[in-house]
Amino acid sequence: MPLTSPISRPCRRLFLAGLFAVALPAMAAAQVTVRIDDPNFEPLPIAIVVPQASAGDERTTAEQIAGVVTDDLEGSGLFRPVDPNAFVQRDGSEVLAPRFNDWKGIGAEALVTGRVFHRTNGDVRIEFRLWDVSTGRQLVGRALETRRANWRRLAHKMSDAIYRRLTGERGYFDTRIVYVAESGPVLNRVKRLAIMDQDGANHRFLTNGENLVLTPRFSPSAQEITYLEYVGQRPRVYILNIDTGRREIVGDFAGMTFAPRFSPDGNKIVMSMARHGNSEIFAMDLRTRATKQLTRHQAIDTSPCYSPDGSKITFNSDRSGRQKIYVMNADGSGVRRISNRAGRYATPVWSPRGDLIAFTKLEEGNFFIGVMRPDGEGERILAEGFLAEGPTWAPNGRVLMFFKKPRGGTAKLYSVDLTGRNERPVETPVSASDPAWSPLLKD
Amino acid sequence: MKLRFALVVLAIGLASAGCTKSSGKSTGDNNSVRQSELARPLPGKTWQEFTEPSKNGYSDRVFFAYDRFDLDEDAQATIRAWSEWLRAHRDAGILVEGHADERGTREYNLGLGAKRATAIRDMLIALGVNAGRIRTISYGKERPAVAGEDETAYQQNRRGVARPTTGGA
Numbered sequence: 373m374p375l376t377s378p379i380s381r382p383c384r385r386l387f388l389a390g391l392f393a394v395a396l397p398a399m400a401a402a403q404v405t406v407r408i409d410d411p412n413f414e415p416l417p418i419a420i421v422v423p424q425a426s427a428g429d430e431r432t433t434a435e436q437i438a439g440v441v442t443d444d445l446e447g448s449g450l451f452r453p454v455d456p457n458a459f460v461q462r463d464g465s466e467v468l469a470p471r472f473n474d475w476k477g478i479g480a481e482a483l484v485t486g487r488v489f490h491r492t493n494g495d496v497r498i499e500f501r502l503w504d505v506s507t508g509r510q511l512v513g514r515a516l517e518t519r520r521a522n523w524r525r526l527a528h529k530m531s532d533a534i535y536r537r538l539t540g541e542r543g544y545f546d547t548r549i550v551y552v553a554e555s556g557p558v559l560n561r562v563k564r565l566a567i568m569d570q571d572g573a574n575h576r577f578l579t580n581g582e583n584l585v586l587t588p589r590f591s592p593s594a595q596e597i598t599y600l601e602y603v604g605q606r607p608r609v610y611i612l613n614i615d616t617g618r619r620e621i622v623g624d625f626a627g628m629t630f631a632p633r634f635s636p637d638g639n640k641i642v643m644s645m646a647r648h649g650n651s652e653i654f655a656m657d658l659r660t661r662a663t664k665q666l667t668r669h670q671a672i673d674t675s676p677c678y679s680p681d682g683s684k685i686t687f688n689s690d691r692s693g694r695q696k697i698y699v700m701n702a703d704g705s706g707v708r709r710i711s712n713r714a715g716r717y718a719t720p721v722w723s724p725r726g727d728l729i730a731f732t733k734l735e736e737g738n739f740f741i742g743v744m745r746p747d748g749e750g751e752r753i754l755a756e757g758f759l760a761e762g763p764t765w766a767p768n769g770r771v772l773m774f775f776k777k778p779r780g781g782t783a784k785l786y787s788v789d790l791t792g793r794n795e796r797p798v799e800t801p802v803s804a805s806d807p808a809w810s811p812l813l814k815d
Numbered sequence: 816m817k818l819r820f821a822l823v824v825l826a827i828g829l830a831s832a833g834c835t836k837s838s839g840k841s842t843g844d845n846n847s848v849r850q851s852e853l854a855r856p857l858p859g860k861t862w863q864e865f866t867e868p869s870k871n872g873y874s875d876r877v878f879f880a881y882d883r884f885d886l887d888e889d890a891q892a893t894i895r896a897w898s899e900w901l902r903a904h905r906d907a908g909i910l911v912e913g914h915a916d917e918r919g920t921r922e923y924n925l926g927l928g929a930k931r932a933t934a935i936r937d938m939l940i941a942l943g944v945n946a947g948r949i950r951t952i953s954y955g956k957e958r959p960a961v962a963g964e965d966e967t968a969y970q971q972n973r974r975g976v977a978r979p980t981t982g983g984a
Binding site: 584606649719732758780 | 930
């Protein structure tokens with residue numbers, strides 16, 4: 373997949389009219405686009421007009437949708453929504469024929485217009501269009517429909533479509549975050565699993581805080597979470613169904629199981645198991661319950677994570693005397709160390725695109741979040757803190773979330789893009805750690 | 816490690832109840848006879864009395880160096896005392912918790928806590944405590960003993976803690 377969309381701003385190239393293009397001369401023309409991997413990129417000015425609506429409650433929905441789309445795109449750091457007070461054309465009435473010179477005049481390079489309908493069956497429908505202001509070309513024209521209570525997902529899908537068309541990358545707005553909500557005093561911390569939309573909406577707790585819970589991770593279907601729970605002084609890996617609340621132990625072994633992750637096809641859990649105090653990596657097939665030991669070493673082997681094609685596993689081991697990052701084949705063969713610099717390296721997480729491995733690094737008393745290629749080269753540090761840990765990838769592999777605790781403070785979630793330039797706090801009702809980003813939700 | 820346990824067992828034989836911290840050097844001193852005063856008989860003491868610092872000087876916990884799980888002399892002396900208490904309380908089991916400070920990543924620290932708890936367990940077994948009486952649990956960095964973000968606090972948090980599970984408590 374290309375890192376940028378076909379035509380990049382500032383370096384404009386030629387582009388042929390796409391499927392959704394309206395009746396414009398079918399000739400090559402310059403097109404607005406966003407360069408996602410350029411740290412010097414200036415956010416693209418985009419005008420998001422509140423969709424047209426007739427009835428009062430439709431108008432409310434239209435305003436809410438425009439608000440969510442604005443927040444999504446602005447939060448990505450790649451877009452700068454133009455202040456609606458500057459709009460010459462304010463009501464979205466010219467949905468099919470925007471006056472592009474007006475939009476050019478206020479500095480907008482992309483324009484979003486639309487219409488919202490409330491159906492009698494309780495559904496909400498939006499028809500929206502994304503325009504290239506400089507050429508007047510329609511880049512996206514799409515209708516989305518869902519239950520009215522579900523309008524936020526409709527807005528996120530709209531953001532994803534806009535993001536995808538302008539960056540050439542899949543979006544990540546129609547996603548959820550599971551994390552560990554922390555409360556209570558430091559010496560008796562209460563930890564609960566919590567889930568929320570990527571933008572913090574629809575927050576709810578999944579466990580009641582009675583048992584210590586750690587390190588939740590989504591299944592590929594985003595319907596289940598695997599995590600560590602201390603049940604009766606027995607720390608074990610569990611799977612929790614988000615909708616039904618049903619909890620299931622992943623193999624009742626004699627020793628502690630921890631650090632679980634699903635395989636990309638969802639059929640396996642890879643995790644650590646401590647036997648006689650020694651942590652080794654195991655994979656369990658969830659259909660047959662067959663368990664296979666993948667590492668055999670007296671060092672601590674933990675934090676395993678499959679490559680997106682399922683053929684390899686990256687993991688953390690101190691077998692060299694210090695924590696470093698390793699890669700092996702999914703059957704445990706061919707172990708090789710990939711992190712060769714000084715410092716302690718931990719929590720390797722393979723990008724959903726396969727091109728990078730995110731990690732936590734400890735060096736000279738500080739914690740860092742960074743990425744390296746699967747061959748260990750190309751290390752880049754994206755964030756740092758007194759304590760920073762636990763990166764998780766957005767499904768498009770362009771944004772990371774992690775948690776950070778300042779000296780004297782409590783843990784909090786942050787997101788950062790691959791340029792390291794757009795670090796932002798992710799608001800949660802209470803202190804937060806161990807975030808996991810879901811895949812894109814299914815339609 | 817095996818050799819060290821053998822020496823420990825020998826030392827206990829020589830020092831009978833073995834109920835004070837050893838001050839002997841571990842190397843080049845193998846033939847020394849360690850002497851210490853006996854505390855009042857253990858069977859009469861609950862774990863809480865036994866590990867009350869003001870009364871005995873024994874502790875319910877031992878400490879570890881950063882990113883290490885080996886037992887230093889202080890830790891070994893404490894564990895020796897635990898084994899004596901367990902010998903005097905045949906109905907008691909023991910839960911050994913392994914803990915880490917917060918200057919490590921969560922999952923690795925769970926593994927490190929397991930190594931620490933197991934190092935203690937192995938020494939208790941070498942001292943003659945039946946393996947069936949010992950359970951271990953790792954809390955990683957989840958249950959600090961001391962709040963604080965300096966080495967003084969971290970030292971207190973890199974620990975193994977023993978708690979009686981049945982009887983004798």
